[in-house]
Amino acid sequence: MTPTATPKAKRITDIGPPNYEKFLPPVIKRNYGQWKFHETLAPGVLCHVSVTGEKLYTVRAASPRLLSVHSIRLFADLADKYCGGFLRFTSRNNVEFLLSEFANIEPLKQDLLKAGYPVGGTNNSISNIVHTQGWVHCHSSATDASGLVKSMMDALFPYFSEEKLPAKLRLAVACCLNMCGAVHCSDIAVLGVHRKPPKIRHDVLPKICEVPTLIASCPTGAIRPATVSGKPSVEVIEEQCMYCGNCYTVCPAMPLNDPENDGISIWVGGKVSNARTAPKFTKLAIPFLPNNPPRWPEVVEAVVNIVDKYASHAKKYERMGEWIERIGWPRFFEMTGIPFTRYHIDDFKNAGLTFARSTHIRF
Amino acid sequence: MTPTATPKAKRITDIGPPNYEKFLPPVIKRNYGQWKFHETLAPGVLCHVSVTGEKLYTVRAASPRLLSVHSIRLFADLADKYCGGFLRFTSRNNVEFLLSEFANIEPLKQDLLKAGYPVGGTNNSISNIVHTQGWVHCHSSATDASGLVKSMMDALFPYFSEEKLPAKLRLAVACCLNMCGAVHCSDIAVLGVHRKPPKIRHDVLPKICEVPTLIASCPTGAIRPATVSGKPSVEVIEEQCMYCGNCYTVCPAMPLNDPENDGISIWVGGKVSNARTAPKFTKLAIPFLPNNPPRWPEVVEAVVNIVDKYASHAKKYERMGEWIERIGWPRFFEMTGIPFTRYHIDDFKNAGLTFARSTHIRF
Amino acid sequence: MANENGKRPTPLLDELEKGPWPSFVTEIRKTSDVSPMCDDLLGQLELSYEEKKGHWKHGGIVGVLGYGGGVIGRYSDVPEQFPNVAHFHTMRINQPSGWFYTSDALRTLCDIWERHGSGLTNMHGSTGDIVFLGTKTDELEPAFKELTEAGFDLGGSGSCLRTPSCCVGPARCEWACYDTMKLCNDLTQAYQDELHRPPFPYKYKIKCAGCPNDCVAAAARADLSVIGTWKDDIQQDDAAVSEYVANGLDIQKDVCERCPTHCMSWNGEKLTIENRECVRCMHCINVMPKALLPGKERGATLLIGAKAPIVNGALLSSVLVPFVPAEELQETIEELNKRIWEFWDENGKNRERVGELIQRVGMANFLDAIGLDPIPEMVTAPRDNPYIYFQEKQASEEESK
Amino acid sequence: MANENGKRPTPLLDELEKGPWPSFVTEIRKTSDVSPMCDDLLGQLELSYEEKKGHWKHGGIVGVLGYGGGVIGRYSDVPEQFPNVAHFHTMRINQPSGWFYTSDALRTLCDIWERHGSGLTNMHGSTGDIVFLGTKTDELEPAFKELTEAGFDLGGSGSCLRTPSCCVGPARCEWACYDTMKLCNDLTQAYQDELHRPPFPYKYKIKCAGCPNDCVAAAARADLSVIGTWKDDIQQDDAAVSEYVANGLDIQKDVCERCPTHCMSWNGEKLTIENRECVRCMHCINVMPKALLPGKERGATLLIGAKAPIVNGALLSSVLVPFVPAEELQETIEELNKRIWEFWDENGKNRERVGELIQRVGMANFLDAIGLDPIPEMVTAPRDNPYIYFQEKQASEEESK
Numbered sequence A, B: 001m002t003p004t005a006t007p008k009a010k011r012i013t014d015i016g017p018p019n020y021e022k023f024l025p026p027v028i029k030r031n032y033g034q035w036k037f038h039e040t041l042a043p044g045v046l047c048h049v050s051v052t053g054e055k056l057y058t059v060r061a062a063s064p065r066l067l068s069v070h071s072i073r074l075f076a077d078l079a080d081k082y083c084g085g086f087l088r089f090t091s092r093n094n095v096e097f098l099l100s101e102f103a104n105i106e107p108l109k110q111d112l113l114k115a116g117y118p119v120g121g122t123n124n125s126i127s128n129i130v131h132t133q134g135w136v137h138c139h140s141s142a143t144d145a146s147g148l149v150k151s152m153m154d155a156l157f158p159y160f161s162e163e164k165l166p167a168k169l170r171l172a173v174a175c176c177l178n179m180c181g182a183v184h185c186s187d188i189a190v191l192g193v194h195r196k197p198p199k200i201r202h203d204v205l206p207k208i209c210e211v212p213t214l215i216a217s218c219p220t221g222a223i224r225p226a227t228v229s230g231k232p233s234v235e236v237i238e239e240q241c242m243y244c245g246n247c248y249t250v251c252p253a254m255p256l257n258d259p260e261n262d263g264i265s266i267w268v269g270g271k272v273s274n275a276r277t278a279p280k281f282t283k284l285a286i287p288f289l290p291n292n293p294p295r296w297p298e299v300v301e302a303v304v305n306i307v308d309k310y311a312s313h314a315k316k317y318e319r320m321g322e323w324i325e326r327i328g329w330p331r332f333f334e335m336t337g338i339p340f341t342r343y344h345i346d347d348f349k350n351a352g353l354t355f356a357r358s359t360h361i362r363f
Numbered sequence C, D: 001m002a003n004e005n006g007k008r009p010t011p012l013l014d015e016l017e018k019g020p021w022p023s024f025v026t027e028i029r030k031t032s033d034v035s036p037m038c039d040d041l042l043g044q045l046e047l048s049y050e051e052k053k054g055h056w057k058h059g060g061i062v063g064v065l066g067y068g069g070g071v072i073g074r075y076s077d078v079p080e081q082f083p084n085v086a087h088f089h090t091m092r093i094n095q096p097s098g099w100f101y102t103s104d105a106l107r108t109l110c111d112i113w114e115r116h117g118s119g120l121t122n123m124h125g126s127t128g129d130i131v132f133l134g135t136k137t138d139e140l141e142p143a144f145k146e147l148t149e150a151g152f153d154l155g156g157s158g159s160c161l162r163t164p165s166c167c168v169g170p171a172r173c174e175w176a177c178y179d180t181m182k183l184c185n186d187l188t189q190a191y192q193d194e195l196h197r198p199p200f201p202y203k204y205k206i207k208c209a210g211c212p213n214d215c216v217a218a219a220a221r222a223d224l225s226v227i228g229t230w231k232d233d234i235q236q237d238d239a240a241v242s243e244y245v246a247n248g249l250d251i252q253k254d255v256c257e258r259c260p261t262h263c264m265s266w267n268g269e270k271l272t273i274e275n276r277e278c279v280r281c282m283h284c285i286n287v288m289p290k291a292l293l294p295g296k297e298r299g300a301t302l303l304i305g306a307k308a309p310i311v312n313g314a315l316l317s318s319v320l321v322p323f324v325p326a327e328e329l330q331e332t333i334e335e336l337n338k339r340i341w342e343f344w345d346e347n348g349k350n351r352e353r354v355g356e357l358i359q360r361v362g363m364a365n366f367l368d369a370i371g372l373d374p375i376p377e378m379v380t381a382p383r384d385n386p387y388i389y390f391q392e393k394q395a396s397e398e399e400s401k
């Protein structure tokens, strides 16, 4: 490089995200940390009141999460039109418009509805489904995520646009056991599962994977070293494989995909909040339903059934898991008509603690 | 053997215990399975009433469990004197006299008291302490059992002879981690513990123990094969030993006794009954107190302290564990003044499930 | 070193002869007329108290002819000092159901033990046996002979079925949901071989409690726990309820609010139990024995796998069969035990209790093996991890090719 | 095979454009004016829907200069059929605290992504990032340049600190017990290096929730969960309580009886909270936002170790520090993280999350290492097994000899 070369503009790195303060509407800036209470004006419409008496109206609209730049621009336009250009997204991927003017609520709702982004998801409703990439982007997926979400939310839509449940009901979808999201702690979770051990690609394995690391990756010790066609590779003891896919994560030569055997499992009764009861893990409801795109009717039906039973039987302020714990799991299976199988009985590390260690039984 | 030899009387075996029916008093025979209700006439004195209207009086007396034939004969004599010779022992090793005559209750109580076997232990009291052999008979013991029981029951005596506790309070003592008894599910348990790894007797080990079995016996994998003085033996990785003594059970050449380091741990909050709450395991209260025979003052003081706190703070019908769960463990440690240490935090198999996985905290 | 009476002084143990609770030291001391073992036992015990250390050697195998259990061998490690307890074996003698005796039966036992042992006993051992504490090897067979002649037999030890035990049940308790005494006795008789000749990978204990109060601590200590329960409604006597309230019972607070499922309500006049929600915990019945009783359709829950912590941590029994009618208990248990033992014998490791085996192989596999269907009553909750060993599968396309 | 408009038919996906919920298929379809990637994405997705099988290859390592994370490499396994998604990498862009934007900021982001990628996004990814969905390798650097010039930067991936996230907190919530927005922002800024250059054995996530409702699901998903709470009494407005009751709230049933510690009582006129027993669960406050508020002495509980199930089972965060005053949070967390990371770096196995490490080495050892005292608030109950690794011991006699 000659000393005369024009010095390149310094590459900008490590600046972090823009400071949020730039993005707060004036009403929030004025009342930051000063909110006194809130009330719900309608499903999807909240009103937060500050100690100063000022009010902030929030209108929450559905989002498919996978958003086109066109839709984002549409949101931007609506924000300009109704609330000075200020908006946010929620931790469950809905979009929220932050209004100072009460009068703007209704027209905004109408515009959103017209554009196909209905309002709702607050309080005791079903909000957006936290989900993952699925066939849209991930290599690991045993199912699609977005398609499942769309199919379920269409069917559950009245529970989104109205607040008619006993409590919040949080759904999540993950397309493989990695569970990107909060599948392990949701009221209802839909999880893609494999049911066949990895199909070992002996041709490439030795080249692209480290055998000891691969063997160590298996939690059940199902992977053993083996020599195949004279080359070092591995074998999988089929009975010891529970299809977790961890081997595939560390070694691309161990794909688990198998269209006939991949499918969906359904889990219930988890929660994250500390409200009333401690956070809970989601528990197995249905071990396997077929992957049936584009609308997964079996999954939708199963989820709607569980939601309906919950909606009509739980007490006010009772989350799914709290309801089930009150009535007991046997009653849950009886009520929903879901068969209880050998797969429901835990056989992992702490299994012993899930065995019923009392005679507390309802007959 | 000549054919003329007198045939030996056939050796009697496998006859099992005598049939209990032989030992039931007539009032029980008449009302077997017909009892309608019971009431307590005084501490240690129960009255069971049959549907026929007949009454059975039970007088329960303390027993050291370790009984001389003389004392058993004394009980037999008292039974003859007051209740047609019928008596029984309880699942907690007390002795019970089964009377048909109300009038006999008082004189029997007096005779028992005079003989040194006071009456009590019913309902919301402290009954006899379930215990084990200790230095009286077992090779495994880290402490004595009978001496601890005697020392504690002397101090807790008013809780035996009166029914002044919120609920039943069950104590147990075991002299080593084998826990012969129900130490793992008692309101308060006193457990002998070792704190030094086995001292390997290399001289005899190869002769009397099978090394592979011995190695397999260690739950933490602390035992490794080693060659000592040219002979196959084992070594113990001290940091991996938690002094369970299982190696000693399978191999006498691995004694753990160490007078300076053996001692007592105290456990609380277990129960077995299904009343109200499911059975519970006992949890660690005090990891270590010195072995201080003949009266173990530190242990007695610690137990009395816990009992007193429970007696004065628990609600009616609340067992020790139910009380602690209501007030929370932090409050239990605060109230009793027992220090919380690293040893209280579980680090065995299911440890993770004992970590506080919510923000439910009292300040 | 000796006292005036020729005996060793035991200043430490003497301390334990004071106080209101009956003293085991006194028991030993007063038995020295029966056997010199007692003095040496006190002497060795005093030594242990001084040194804070036991003085028994790791047991040795002794027993009676043809039996593989029932005797615990024990030898002093200081026999020079205490020659009379150089051997000091215990005999475990199977107690009658419910620990009932006549004075005569007790005297017979005492006489036998006075003739053949130390004269010291435990009434009873933790498992439930009559424990004859301390004798020499050559007294075992004579003692056994006299015992069997008197109608008693040995209990279990080692990898045997252990002496079953039961609560007092119908003999004196209004809550017994089946005949604990008879079941315990009949099972014991049915399993004489398993009790006396170690057939298993490890010990197996059976305890029978008449109701969920579990007065024999079965749930904590028995590989097979039989705990009485009922299926229909609690029997309720409204007049008696009112009487309790009249006598000062705070029924709302002490009964309704303590009911684990909150299925009871008191409107100031009448107690209503929503029996469909009742989990048979016994609390309300315990508080009002005159007013409430277990239902009439009685039987027991069978639970499996309790044990002490060695070596994988303690286990509580867990539900295997939610309800077996009282009349079918004996048969059902015998059939189940047969299947359980078969599976355990084939799959259990040495010294692996049945509860540990289930933990290791998984409950579902265990159920398969013994031919029971999985039901939700067996668990507090279904699994929370997604690690399912799926069995049924479709033929995948590649395979069909 | 092509439609009249020259595009592949997607009959299966077309089904997903029906119904009330906004359709991701519609989003993709309408973006085909931005990039031909969208049509090929739809095409490949239709293929997946037909075959019930994903068509992405196992990721490859791509990224921007000097960064070790923030880009997920993705390649089609049927590139012949769908050449426009032969490369289809995502960029993770660190969101502003609380996911607040101005319309302009959003338009800037859209413009950049229209120029350099598919025009498809996730708003947002599960961790919280803005996800730019699908671009080619050689667009990464230009996109990055424009992003940083616009004030945005990449988020984490791989063994990096992951993009911290937070609930809306004081910006719009009356219950925020500390400034979640600021803490999230300041921690992110403080950890730029950890975010962009993988320094750990595995990923590390931080999530900040303003109160125990945990609207950012920190307890389930963050290695370090910061959850707001308070130390003093709940702020109570009796007039407002009465108003709720007047408006029909069944305060006894829906509030008092649902309080986990039953520390509230309603005498028909006044609500009394025994605050010493309150566990800050939020329920009563949630039900009566006008009447009750968290106390004034505010801060947060720090919890450690949540994660998804791979590979030893899912973990929920557990209490590490019960209370840190709001003003001290930033400093305390930075100091703690330093110590935690040091211990983890030294002791963590490859791909071992910090929660798994704690399970493996034991909480007590972990506490020792990071210099915290064990306290009972860290556990739901003390240990129930007797397997204690005693450390302090007496010299035994033999040793002194």
Ligand code: SRM
Pocket (backbone or CB within 6 Å): A038, A046, A089, A090, A091, A092, A093, A094, A121, A122, A123, A124, A127, A128, A130, A167, A168, A170, A182, A185, A186, A187, A270, A271, A272, A273, A274, A275, A319, D098, D166, D167, D168, D169, D172, D173, D174, D175, D213, D214, D215, D216, D217, D286, D287
């Ligand atoms: C906007 C958002 C935070 C954000 O920064 O984005 C938010 C905002 C509020 N939450 Fe939340 N929560 C939000 C996600 C969550 C989550 C996280 C999640 O779902 O993944 C949880 C934990 C869920 C769980 O336990 O599984 C959550 C558990 C709660 C609870 C506790 C409910 C319960 O009974 O368990 C409350 C209190 C209530 O609703 O009574 C609450 C209450 C609230 C309040 C009322 C707080 C306030 O005073 O402003 C806010 C409006 C509530 C509403 O939506 O009805 N928020 N809230 C999130 C909206 C997501 C959405 O689009 O639907």
Ligand code: SRM
Pocket (backbone or CB within 6 Å): B038, B046, B089, B090, B091, B092, B093, B094, B121, B122, B123, B124, B127, B128, B130, B167, B168, B170, B182, B185, B186, B187, B270, B271, B272, B273, B274, B275, B319, C098, C166, C167, C168, C169, C172, C173, C174, C175, C213, C214, C215, C216, C217, C286, C287
């Ligand atoms: C005699 C005995 C059974 C036997 O066959 O030997 C027995 C007899 C009775 N028990 Fe028991 N229990 C006996 C050991 C037990 C045990 C086992 C143990 O302690 O190891 C338990 C389980 C303890 C535990 O949970 O840790 C036990 C838990 C109960 C309960 C439940 C108490 C609770 O609230 O948890 C009741 C009901 C009650 O007392 O209200 C009960 C009630 C009774 C009643 C009232 C039943 C009746 O109607 O006759 C009997 C007299 C009670 C009393 O002692 O106050 N019995 N009871 C045992 C006496 C032992 C002793 O000498 O003290």
Ligand code: SRM
Pocket (backbone or CB within 6 Å): B131, B132, B133, B137, B138, B139, B140, B178, B179, B180, B181, B182, B249, C059, C072, C074, C090, C092, C122, C124, C125, C126, C127, C128, C129, C130, C131, C155, C163, C203, C205, C220, C221, C222, C306, C307, C308, C309, C310, C311, C353
């Ligand atoms: C005598 C007795 C204690 C007592 O003072 O009452 C006893 C004494 C011994 N037990 Fe026990 N166990 C006794 C009831 C129990 C109980 C309680 C029960 O049966 O209800 C338990 C807990 C329940 C269980 O079975 O888990 C019990 C759990 C153990 C264990 C741990 C077993 C386990 O799986 O965790 C051992 C160690 C072993 O078997 O290796 C053990 C081992 C022993 C040995 C044989 C010592 C050894 O290491 O081999 C002791 C002999 C002492 C001696 O010198 O006499 N003993 N043992 C009890 C038997 C008397 C009887 O027959 O009535």
Ligand code: SRM
Pocket (backbone or CB within 6 Å): A131, A132, A133, A137, A138, A139, A140, A178, A179, A180, A181, A182, A249, D059, D072, D074, D090, D092, D122, D124, D125, D126, D127, D128, D129, D130, D131, D155, D163, D203, D205, D220, D221, D222, D306, D307, D308, D309, D310, D311, D353
């Ligand atoms: C994009 C995203 C899902 C989404 O659609 O939102 C995602 C996508 C992937 N995750 Fe994730 N994870 C995403 C949030 C999560 C979360 C949720 C969270 O962070 O709050 C979790 C659960 C919490 C946790 O960390 O435990 C999560 C747990 C995993 C795991 C399991 C980690 C574990 O320790 O259990 C893996 C597998 C691994 O790391 O080996 C994984 C791996 C992956 C990989 C990289 C696939 C792989 O095997 O290497 C996925 C790339 C997909 C793709 O093609 O883009 N992802 N992943 C999320 C990140 C977006 C963002 O930055 O905002």
Ligand code: SF4
Pocket (backbone or CB within 6 Å): A132, A133, A134, A138, A139, A140, A141, A142, A174, A175, A176, A177, A178, A179, A180
């Ligand atoms: S859950 Fe599995 S398949 Fe879905 S995005 Fe995460 S890693 Fe990929």
Ligand code: SF4
Pocket (backbone or CB within 6 Å): A197, A198, A217, A218, A219, A220, A221, A222, A223, A236, A240, A241, A242, A243, A244, A245, A246, A247, A248
């Ligand atoms: S899928 Fe999981 S269990 Fe099966 S071989 Fe791979 S790592 Fe092992």
Ligand code: SF4
Pocket (backbone or CB within 6 Å): B132, B133, B134, B138, B139, B140, B141, B142, B174, B175, B176, B177, B178, B179, B180
């Ligand atoms: S608890 Fe241990 S020392 Fe005591 S009798 Fe049982 S095995 Fe022996």
Ligand code: SF4
Pocket (backbone or CB within 6 Å): B197, B198, B217, B218, B219, B220, B221, B222, B223, B236, B240, B241, B242, B243, B244, B245, B246, B247, B248
């Ligand atoms: S005492 Fe227990 S942990 Fe220690 S070496 Fe022996 S078997 Fe292992």
Ligand code: SF4
Pocket (backbone or CB within 6 Å): C167, C168, C169, C170, C173, C174, C175, C176, C177, C209, C210, C211, C212, C213, C214, C215, C216, C228
């Ligand atoms: S277990 Fe039940 S039936 Fe047996 S004695 Fe106890 S209370 Fe009575």
Ligand code: SF4
Pocket (backbone or CB within 6 Å): B276, C258, C259, C260, C261, C262, C263, C264, C273, C277, C278, C279, C280, C281, C282, C283, C284, C285
């Ligand atoms: S037995 Fe227990 S669960 Fe049933 S009604 Fe009585 S208190 Fe409630």
Ligand code: SF4
Pocket (backbone or CB within 6 Å): D167, D168, D169, D170, D173, D174, D175, D176, D177, D209, D210, D211, D212, D213, D214, D215, D216, D228
């Ligand atoms: S976590 Fe608490 S502070 Fe944050 S938004 Fe939710 S309710 Fe408000």
Ligand code: SF4
Pocket (backbone or CB within 6 Å): A276, D258, D259, D260, D261, D262, D263, D264, D273, D277, D278, D279, D280, D281, D282, D283, D284, D285
């Ligand atoms: S915050 Fe929860 S624990 Fe505290 S008083 Fe309210 S309901 Fe009870």
